Structures are given as structure tokens and as C-alpha cells.
Amino acid sequence: MSRLSNRWLALGALLALLAAGAPASALTPTEILDASKPSEWRRIDPRHTLYMDLASGRVVIELAPGFAPNHTANIEALVRAGYFDHAFIVRSQDNFVVQWSQPDAAKPLGAAQRTLKAEFDRPIDPAVAFDRLPDPDTYAPDVGFAWGMPAARDPRLGRMWLAHCYGMVGAGRDDDADSGGGAELYAVDGEAPRQLDRNVTLVGRVLQGMELLSALPRGTGDQGFYKTAAERIPIERIRIAADVPAAERVDYEALKTDSPSFHALVEARRNRRNAWYKVQAGRIGICNVPLPVRAAAAAK
Amino acid sequence: MSRLSNRWLALGALLALLAAGAPASALTPTEILDASKPSEWRRIDPRHTLYMDLASGRVVIELAPGFAPNHTANIEALVRAGYFDHAFIVRSQDNFVVQWSQPDAAKPLGAAQRTLKAEFDRPIDPAVAFDRLPDPDTYAPDVGFAWGMPAARDPRLGRMWLAHCYGMVGAGRDDDADSGGGAELYAVDGEAPRQLDRNVTLVGRVLQGMELLSALPRGTGDQGFYKTAAERIPIERIRIAADVPAAERVDYEALKTDSPSFHALVEARRNRRNAWYKVQAGRIGICNVPLPVRAAAAAK
Numbered sequence: 001m002s003r004l005s006n007r008w009l010a011l012g013a014l015l016a017l018l019a020a021g022a023p024a025s026a027l028t029p030t031e032i033l034d035a036s037k038p039s040e041w042r043r044i045d046p047r048h049t050l051y052m053d054l055a056s057g058r059v060v061i062e063l064a065p066g067f068a069p070n071h072t073a074n075i076e077a078l079v080r081a082g083y084f085d086h087a088f089i090v091r092s093q094d095n096f097v098v099q100w101s102q103p104d105a106a107k108p109l110g111a112a113q114r115t116l117k118a119e120f121d122r123p124i125d126p127a128v129a130f131d132r133l134p135d136p137d138t139y140a141p142d143v144g145f146a147w148g149m150p151a152a153r154d155p156r157l158g159r160m161w162l163a164h165c166y167g168m169v170g171a172g173r174d175d176d177a178d179s180g181g182g183a184e185l186y187a188v189d190g191e192a193p194r195q196l197d198r199n200v201t202l203v204g205r206v207l208q209g210m211e212l213l214s215a216l217p218r219g220t221g222d223q224g225f226y227k228t229a230a231e232r233i234p235i236e237r238i239r240i241a242a243d244v245p246a247a248e249r250v251d252y253e254a255l256k257t258d259s260p261s262f263h264a265l266v267e268a269r270r271n272r273r274n275a276w277y278k279v280q281a282g283r284i285g286i287c288n289v290p291l292p293v294r295a296a297a298a299a300k
Numbered sequence: 301m302s303r304l305s306n307r308w309l310a311l312g313a314l315l316a317l318l319a320a321g322a323p324a325s326a327l328t329p330t331e332i333l334d335a336s337k338p339s340e341w342r343r344i345d346p347r348h349t350l351y352m353d354l355a356s357g358r359v360v361i362e363l364a365p366g367f368a369p370n371h372t373a374n375i376e377a378l379v380r381a382g383y384f385d386h387a388f389i390v391r392s393q394d395n396f397v398v399q400w401s402q403p404d405a406a407k408p409l410g411a412a413q414r415t416l417k418a419e420f421d422r423p424i425d426p427a428v429a430f431d432r433l434p435d436p437d438t439y440a441p442d443v444g445f446a447w448g449m450p451a452a453r454d455p456r457l458g459r460m461w462l463a464h465c466y467g468m469v470g471a472g473r474d475d476d477a478d479s480g481g482g483a484e485l486y487a488v489d490g491e492a493p494r495q496l497d498r499n500v501t502l503v504g505r506v507l508q509g510m511e512l513l514s515a516l517p518r519g520t521g522d523q524g525f526y527k528t529a530a531e532r533i534p535i536e537r538i539r540i541a542a543d544v545p546a547a548e549r550v551d552y553e554a555l556k557t558d559s560p561s562f563h564a565l566v567e568a569r570r571n572r573r574n575a576w577y578k579v580q581a582g583r584i585g586i587c588n589v590p591l592p593v594r595a596a597a598a599a600k
Contacts, residue, residue: 120578138438138584139585175576192588193588278499285439
């Protein structure tokens with residue numbers, strides 16, 4: 001039984017028409033992106049985008065207010081209080097996560113709270129688009145994209161949640177479900193640890209600079225924590241993109257996950273037509289789908 | 301419909317008996333390993349184990365003669381010819397692979413061949429144990445373990461193959477399916493690129509030292525290749541463990557994937573019982589299963 005939804009079929013047919021007679025699958029991912037229309041891209045909201053500056057460069061994180069509104073607001077309040085200025089990356093566990101926090105316990109929280117009620121998942125809402133992938137997933141009944149991020153849902157439970165894919169950012173916590181809040185954050189940098197789904201609040205994803213985190217030396221302490229303070233990687237500061245002077249800001253845009261070009265890209269990845277591939281997977285995992293991001297064209 | 305096989309159920313029941321009344325799921329992974337019996341571990345064959353020495357340490361690779369007998373023999377011939385001595389890691393692509401080769405085109409191949417017929421998959425053989433996982437996989441009808449490595453199979457095709465999980469090692473090739481052979485090797489270091497399954501010959505997996513590869517700086521050239529020779533990471537040498545003087549050798553053993561302790565470990569990962577987890581996944585992906593390796597006890 002095919003799980004391909006009617007919506008996908010309709011968009012696939014539309015794309016085939018748009019592609020001037022060429023089968024959609026004959027286009028390479030680069031050609032698909034090159035042929036995409038400006039209207040197929042969404043501007044990343046600078047009010048919910050973080051710039052984390054390391055000595056090695058900038059990590060750009062898009063927050064997820066649709067899934068974690070309270071954590072998003074709290075992290076923004078922490079950032080505005082300067083909480084993450086002179087913070088540190090304190091953990092790098094191979095094939096799992098990179099984690100950062102503020103070791104200075106006296107650092108003021110500003111308007112933020114230390115802990116928040118968990119936002120592990122949220123209700124499915126017909127008003128929130130869920131662009132479902134057609135292929136089965138090990139961990140959830142449905143997987144796809146919501147607000148441009150990899151997500152899962154269970155119609156039986158009536159709940160949806162962000163998926164722990166490579167590059168996703170979450171709020172660390174202790175054993176108490178409500179002990180997180182965003183003062184300690186992590187980014188996934190190995191095989192998707194999907195067992196964390198619905199157990200921890202995901203707050204966004206890394207748009208740019210993931211390689212600055214994933215290539216860090218692994219910590220040799222328990223769970224990949226750096227054993228000594230000297231091994232920690234300094235974070236110069238974290239700022240909200242909207243607060244950064246325009247001259248220092250890069251506006252990003254992401255390919256909309258409900259766009260014909262995105263659907264064509266997914267299909268080109270499910271069935272790769274270049275000469276190298278001898279067997280088509282005919283499938284794709286939620287965490288294997290590329291989510292194209294580019295610098296936005298300058299405003300006219 | 302449960303896909304749990306009778307074999308798993310039988311072993312689960314056995315384990316429950318062995319665990320002196322405690323439910324199997326109440327044991328932590330560490331407790332399961334501590335309680336495992338010597339007979340549940342298999343000695344890694346030093347004749348098919350590679351030691352790759354970098355300035356930063358040693359990467360240990362177990363080859364897979366069961367899946368890739370010709371590539372295994374060819375790689376061993378290359379190693380014995382000193383082909384990889386003073387070779388280089390030439391590529392590190394974020395969330396994909398690290399790759400190494402011998403840039404010196406004049407380096408002798410010894411008894412090895414430059415290219416080999418592909419060994420992308422092999423026949424399913426009732427004599428070859430396949431320890432199937434009970435949970436669905438996006439890419440293949442069945443996933444599990446064969447010869448201790450993550451594998452997939454399709455009973456309809458009558459074929460089985462190694463799965464591109466984190467730490468798996470493969471033989472790079474050009475567009476021609478038979479253009480690999482083992483002179484260029486890669487290790488997977490991101491989200492499992494399962495679309496490569498059955499498209500390239502996997503030859504083994506990294507047992508130890510994966511973090512020495514995964515934490516390398518990402519290449520800034522096309523596909524993560526290092527742009528300049530100076531950026532390449534030198535490989536001092538690769539040797540076969542059996543050829544190394546006993547005093548320099550570490551014998552490893554791996555938990556057998558058909559052992560009660562391994563099945564208990566998988567179950568403890570499918571349903572995590574520690575206080576931190578609020579929701580059990582109840583599932584596990586083939587590439588999320590830990591494959592315990594330890595230094596073997598000294599021979600008596």
C-alpha cells in the first residue's frame with residue numbers, strides 16, 4: 001500500500017507540468033534549486049534567529065516558536081540578558097550531541113526563568129501544515145515537516161513534535177521533565193537519537209555553521225563532557241539576529257517544505273538518477289532530507 | 301501486527317529466568333554487560349582487523365569477509381604491500397563521510413588489484429545467522445545483524461547487505477560499479493546515508509577510534525575534500541592486527557548479536573527505564589543499536 005498522499009501526487013503532477021516536459025526526476029538537486037521560484041522560499045524570521053559566535057566562526061540557529069513558544073521566548077530573554085556571553089561548549093560526545101551552557105552560576109538571567117514547563121510535544125492542529133513524507137519511519141506513525149523543521153506526529157494521540165535529526169537544537173534538562181528552560185542547550189551531531197523525541201524540548205535547528213560544532217574534539221569525561229575547564233570551547237556571545245546591526249546581519253531564507261521545488265528535491269533524493277547510483281532507495285528517512293537554506297537576496 | 305520473532309521471544313523469556321526474578325528491562329545497559337558471560341563474546345579475528353595509525357591515535361577496523369570476501373582479501377594485500385603507509389585522509393564532509401587514500405599514484409599495489417567486481421550485496425543463506433530487529437526500517441524489509449554488523453535483507457530478492465550506519469567503512473568507487481577495490485576507503489560519520497546501501501561495497505566497521513575521524517576539520521572543497529595537500533591528515537601506516545607484534549596488539553571482543561545479553565541490551569534501549577526518560581520509544585533503529593566491544597581478557 002502506498003502511503004503517498006494525494007497532496008504529494010497533486011504537487012508532483014504540477015511540477016511535471018512546470019518542468020516543461022522534462023520528468024521531474026531527471027532534474028538534479030542543483031537544477032531543482034536553480035529553477036525554484038522566489039515565492040518558494042520563506043524568509044527566516046530574524047526575531048527568532050540566534051547568532052552564536054565562536055572564535056572559529058558563527059553558528060546560526062533558527063528557533064521553533066511553533067513547537068516551543070515558551071522556551072523560545074525564554075531563550076531570547078536569556079540572550080538579551082547577555083547570559084550566553086562568555087559561555088562555553090562544555091560537552092562533545094561522539095555520535096550524539098554538542099552541548100553549551102554558562103558555568104558562571106552567578107550570571108544574571110535577566111527577564112528569563114531558570115526552568116520552564118516542558119514543551120515536548122504539542123497538539124496536532126489542522127491550521128498547522130504538516131508536509132508528510134511518504135515513507136515509513138522506525139519511531140513514529142507519520143513524519144514530515146512543520147514550520148520547515150523535521151517533525152513527527154501520532155494522529156491517535158493527537159500530538160506532534162520535532163524530531164531529533166542531525167543539527168536539531170534542544171534544551172537540556174535533569175530528571176524532572178520541567179527542569180529545562182534553555183539555559184543549557186545542545187545540538188545533535190550524530191545518528192539521529194530519536195529515542196529523545198518527546199523526552200526533551202527541541203527549540204530549533206542549526207541553519208549554518210554546524211561543522212563548527214560537529215568537528216570539535218570529543219570530550220574524554222563521562223558522556224563526552226570536557227574534563228577540564230581549559231578544554232571547554234569559549235562562546236564569545238550569542239545575539240538575536242534582529243538585534244544585530246544590519247551591516248553585520250545575513251538574512252537567510254529556507255525552501256518552503258510545501259513547495260513544488262521541495263517536493264521535487266525530496267523525490268530526486270528518494271530516487272537518485274545520476275550515473276553513480278545503481279540501485280534507487282525509493283525511500284528517504286526524515287533525517288536524510290536536505291533542508292536548503294541560502295542567504296536572502298538583498299531587499300530592493 | 302508484531303514483527304517480534306519467536307526467537308526473540310524465547311530469548312527474552314530465557315533472560316528473564318536468568319536474571320534471578322528481576323525483569324530484564326529493569327537492568328541498565330551497564331548492568332547487562334557486567335552480567336554477561338564470557339561465552340556471549342566473540343573474539344575479533346586479528347587476521348581481518350586493521351590498525352590505522354594517525355598522529356592522534358589508532359583507529360581499529362574490523363573487516364567483513366562474510367559480506368565482501370574479495371575486497372577484504374584485496375585490502376589485506378594492499379596493507380601488506382605497505383600501500384597505506386604515508387597515505388592521507390583526503391576528505392571530511394560534514395554529516396557524511398571521512399575518506400582516505402594514497403595520493404602517490406606510483407605506490408606499488410603488491411599482490412592487490414586496483415579494482416574489483418562489486419560486492420554490494422550477497423545471497424541470503426540459511427547457514428548465515430541474521431539476528432533480526434523487531435522494528436520497522438525506512439529503507440529495507442528486514443534489518444538486523446549478521447557477523448556482528450548492522451545489515452539489511454530483502455527475502456523477496458533473496459539478498460542481504462551491510463547497512464550504512466555510523467562507523468561503517470566502505471570502498472569508494474567511480475561511476476562504474478566495479479571501479480572500487482579498497483584502495484580508497486571511507487567511514488560514515490553522520491546520519492546514516494542508507495541510500496548508499498547496495499550501491500557501494502561496505503568492507504567493515506570502526507571498532508575503536510571513530511572519534512579520531514569524526515572530529516577532523518571538515519574539508520572546504522567540493523564534497524568535503526581538503527582543498528590543499530597541506531590540509532590532508534597523514535596516515536602513518538595501516539597494519540593487519542595479526543601481523544603486529546603481540547606486545548603492540550590489543551585483542552578485542554564483541555558481544556555476540558545472538559546472545560541473551562545483546563537481546564537484553566537492545567530491549568533496554570528500546571524501552572529505557574531510567575528516571576530521565578518520560579516516554580519509551582518502544583522501537584529502535586538499526587543504526588541506533590550499540591555494538592559493545594571490549595579488550596579481550598588476557599589468555600590464561
